[in-house]
Amino acid sequence: MKLHREGYTIMAITAIILIIINLGINYLLPDGYWIPRLVLIGSIIVFFLVVQFFRVPTRVVHKSDREIVAPCDGKVVVIEEVVETEYFKGPRRQISIFMSPLNVHVNWNPISGVIQYFKYHPGLYLVAWHPKSSTDNERTTVVIRTIEGVEVLFRQIAGAAARRIRWYVKEGDKVEQSTEMGFIKFGSRVDIFVPLDAEIKVNLQDKTVGSVTVLAQLK
The missing domain is CATH 1.10.287 (Helix Hairpins)
Incomplete structure (x- = not known):
């Protein structure tokens, strides 16, 4: 470590x-x-x-073009179908992971591909579990397009204590699954939006291990 x-x-x-x-x-x-x-x-x-x-921590990871791994350590607090309004402007399956101050706070790329879209949003610092934290808080939005053309969106979201988000990617970058993409200081959450036909591999309250735990499998 x-x-x-x-x-x-x-x-x-x-x-x-x-x-x-x-x-x-x-x-x-x-x-x-x-x-x-x-x-x-x-x-x-x-x-x-x-x-x-x-x-x-040092972790042993495996890479797959069809599996989406957790971009952070934490606990699964949301699994639901939503309408993603910033990029897709349509229905997606959302998986949200809450990061406590005791979790590792490195963020990893959930899948390999090219950064199709990136945007930083300044905002509020509502508690991470607040319903509006994913749309009103300081956050980044990252979309990765896989080699097969599937797009996966995820957001780093600041919370009441986490007031500093770091990212190390930009549009056009080619990224590898389970490699470091950023860092959130002092607790927050990450939202992941996957296609509706993806097979969800986790349940509510499951503990995730960043870059290791498989969240969903693409069709």
């Missing part, structure tokens, strides 16, 4: 702040016993939580 580059600055700033706090406590309470130790223990826990948020 390694640490993601998006976390280098945050981890460094967190370490500096915690060191200053601990030095200040020891200076103000030189004869204190339990308070400095309690602050030190708390600081170690906080730093550990920040570090684990930016972890990048």
